[in-house]
Amino acid sequence: MLHLDHLLLTEPGFRLEADLTIPTGAHVAVIGPSGAGKSTLLNAIAGFVVPAAGRILWNGQDLAGQPAGARPVSILFQDQNLFPHLTVERNLALGLAPDGRMDGAARARIAAALERTGLGGLGQRRPAQLSGGQQGRAALARALLRARPLLLLDEPFAALGPALKAEMLDLVLDVARETGATVLMVTHDPGDALRLGGLTMLVADGTAHSPCETSALLADPPKALRDYLG
Amino acid sequence: MASRAGAISVPWAAALAAALLAAMTLGTAGVVALRAGAALPTAADWAAVRFTLLQAALSAGLSCLLAVPVARALARRRFPLRGALITLMGAPFLLPVIVAILGLLAVFGRSGIVNDALALLGLPRITVYGLHGVVLAHVFLNLPLAVRMLLMGWQAIPAERFRLAQSLGLSPFAMLRHLEWPMLRATVPGAFVTIFTLCLASFAVALTLGGGPAATTVELAIYQALRFDFVPERAATLAVVQFLLCAGALAAGWGLLRDTGFGAGIGRRAELPAPPGWRRGVDVAAIGLAALFLLLPLSAVVLRGVAGLADLPQGTGPAALRSLAVAVGSTVLTTGAALALALAVARRAGGARLFDLAATLPLAASSLVIGTGLFLLLRPWAAPSDMAIPVTVAVNATLALPYAYRLLLPEARALHSDYDRLARALDLTPLARLRLVTLPRLARPLGFGAGITAALSTGDLGVITLFAGETDATLPLFIHGLMGAYRMEAAAGAALLLVLLSFGLFALFDGLGRHAAP
CATH class of the missing domain: 3.40.50.300 (P-loop containing nucleotide triphosphate hydrolases)
Known part of the structure; x- marks a missing residue:
């Protein structure tokens, strides 16, 4: 509550x-x-x-x-929800481990979260290469991982x-x-x-x-x- | 008050950098002040003060005056290689002063192109030494700076204003009065103060082209008191005078100081009306003469240098290595300190105003004032020549810091306002934040600032003259020695090497930054 x-x-x-x-x-x-x-x-x-x-x-x-x-708390702002110079996968990894580590298990969880949010296979894209809706999905995928x-x-x-x-x-x-x-x-x-x-x-x-x-x-x-x- | 949370902690790296900067500027000024009372300024010292102010005022005034037609022509004309010419305008700021002087000597010196031409016409030869030589060199070094600053001013006039003026059918004179004159009134004082301050602390130009009772600057007088007369008390008194001059100029022009115009755009479309007829002729002449004035000495350095490059005198290599070491050392120090300060100021951390002040202090400092302070402070502990390289690294790192800091600050502010909340929301560790967010996002200004620092410290001929002996000269001092021995061929070769070194380092660091940027 x-x-x-x-x-x-x-x-x-x-x-x-x-x-x-x-x-x-x-x-x-x-x-x-x-x-x-x-x-x-x-x-x-x-x-x-x-x-x-x-x-x-x-x-x-x-x-x-x-x-x-x-x-x-997970929060989604009006904008600037993703670091534009990092790949989607790397952006999501920061939701799992604040020190930026990314091991095999993390990669698998990220791939699953991307799949779940309709972004399957787009992990290596930069945010600018995604549409506005896809960027929102990526931010939600990170919220899903942070839970x-x-x-x-x-x-x-x-x-x-x-x-x-x-x-x-x-x-x-x-x-x-x-x-x-x-x-x-x-x-x-x-x-x-x-x-x-x-x-x-x-x-x-x-x-x-x-x-x-x-x-x-x-x-x-x-x-x-x-x-x-x- | 619902204040913004989490920005209260003291940033220790920035505090350390600020403390070191304060020690290097205010601390050394304090040291010389303590020793200064023993010798009151003499008539010769006051003559040096008058000459310093006169040459700085003439240099700044002429640079600004000549920059107006050149910047105006560049702003409204489009021609092949225009971008290259504007880029070239950035070069003299990074060009080692001793190299610029060699180039000017090749054109205006005793056996230079101009005197040869005068002799052919049966006219008397001109000499490049004294007040007009000092002013000539300062205009050569600072005219491009003034042009870039004014060009930014022209480009900052909204294109809509020019379109409106054209649709109203305003005459070129009316346009000058209503659009360009207000811009100049806002921009020229800043350019004047910036160049005036730079020329106040200029040492290498006075060392080579000035001298004697009629053409000695305060910086040069400090050097002579310490190095030739060996009267540290007199050097200390002069250093206090020089500090007051620089600090006074900085304080008086505080609100007017402008960026050095490094960002001046090349890509903007032609929005300004380009009137035909005689005005076109004037513009062509302005651009042509400015290009000639810049390119002739530079080409002379290259042409004479190539001949001397094959036969570099003994000692060039070690001197070059020492210059390289100075450059790398001060670049690492300056870049690290500038980053720490810019990040702390950008997030308005505790003490942010003090940090900003500390990063500005070096603008009021001069190489020889800091050098005198360190000389007096360290003399009981070690021989001057043992400290030559470390002191040169520290002084160059200090003097280049304001440039590196000012380049970083706007980018650091943007980074903070755009991504600080996200980084905090994700609870990024400090190391991950530095590695994954800060360094990549700031790579471009970091590389550019590092390049400027490296080029400036490679070519610096200042404090090293107070400390170095025969065996620990940097490359600029080595070249100065060759010139003193009238080995101009060898000096030209070593000068070309110095240019390659300093521009090479600039290109290397700047390129690294561009490469690492997202």
Whole structure:
């Protein structure tokens, strides 16, 4: 269970409060206007932003002081998810061993993860030689290998067309199912939230609201969400 | 405050590099200051100060003035070998000064091309020694630098402005007034300050073309006080004066200092209108004269050198090896220190402002000031000639650092903003991060900076003159000795070897960087 305990995030001209829990294994769409703090919230959970007050707890354990890489988290950013000068295989190997080692067993696991994400045989390509969708798949393959209990997605598929994005969401669901991960995904699109199935968290007016059932929420949106959806 | 996490730790490698730089610049200045009180500046010293300022102002002013028509012509004309000519403009910065002087002597010297032509016409011969010789050499060395800096300025004017001006039918004069004049007003002061600072600390030019009561720079006076008169107190006083001059120039021009224009583009399409008629003639003349001014001395070095290359005097080989050792030593030190400092500053680590300052300090330092400080400090412990090579390595590493650092910093910043989060999210070990991310991503500027450092230190004729005896000269000092003995044929041969060595090292390191880059 992820517990945001009286969490306060501030930056110049910006303030976000969150006091909520997310059950283990939940799929949560994080929705809200630009600049509301969706990315900042994910970055705080991942360990890139230090809270001004409050705690972030995973299964009762306070994550404060844990460096980003040591947290039970895999995160996909909006861009720069792969090192462009390394092969896909090498990029994935860094998810398995942070010292860059790559032995026979690792190669086999990487090949299997690539196969699983529809990238079979593309391990020796550089990211620039892949399409945008394939790059997203490679980043998801690495998340599959790391198998951390929290999977955070900060709009990594925003640049993809609708059909490709739907494919990616299905792959996210597959990866989450196989790793048992709890998923938090930032999106602007209520359709994405429905496809993800599960809960939706509204981030607006300086508050991250407790997640609610997506279909119920969209059927009868509260005022802040109505304002956002228009 | 939701501050960015994880960048608080002190980077020890950068702290060590910064401490060494501070010791080499401020520390040596402190040493000379402690010894300086014993001898107050004499009338001759003040004459040296006046000459130093005069020649630096004339050199910087002439370089900038002449650079305007050349850069303008290069910016708006397209012709075969234009790219090669712009690349050639980068050469004098890396060219060993002693070689440039040999080339200039071959053209403007007593028995040079110009004097031969004057004699044919029955005109009196000109001499290249004294103020005008020093200024001539400085313009030769720095005009290309000014041209590259101004060319960057022209290329930075958005093409849309020129298109708009053309669609409004502005006359060339109106275009100059509204588009080019504001750019020049912003760019020329920076070029002037940069060249002025370089010329303040110039030593080898004054050593060979200056001298005497009328044409002695402060750097040269330090050398004479220490090496000929052996009055360390006077050298210390002069070193303090020189430090104040350089630091003053740097402080006054701080906001104006510009990049040396190494990145100046070659590939941009012609966007500037290229007016026909007499303006075309002026442009052709500007480019032609500049090319001639650069190419004649360089060709003379090559032509005379080839003849001397087959018959190099005894001692050339060992001197070349010593220069090679100096180059490799200072390149390793500078590249490592520049990388540590640039990475720490790029990630805004604790002390980042101090690190940036430490990497800038050497711009206010001069070879002979540092040399005097080290000479006074180390004299009780060892004979000067025993320390010649290590001291030369340390001084060259220090003086080249600002260039290597400034080349790395923007790339290190981009690397940090693009991939720091990913590297941290994956919890990469420091070694894996260095090997798999940092070094490959920064290979290009690292190689380029290493090449510049290697070329500069191979050709350096500065601090070595304070320390070396007969038997431990580097190649530039060896050539200087040959010139002093009027063995010009042999000097030309050794000079060609020196050029091959320094440009070869530059090409090697730069090529390694390009090869390793993704």
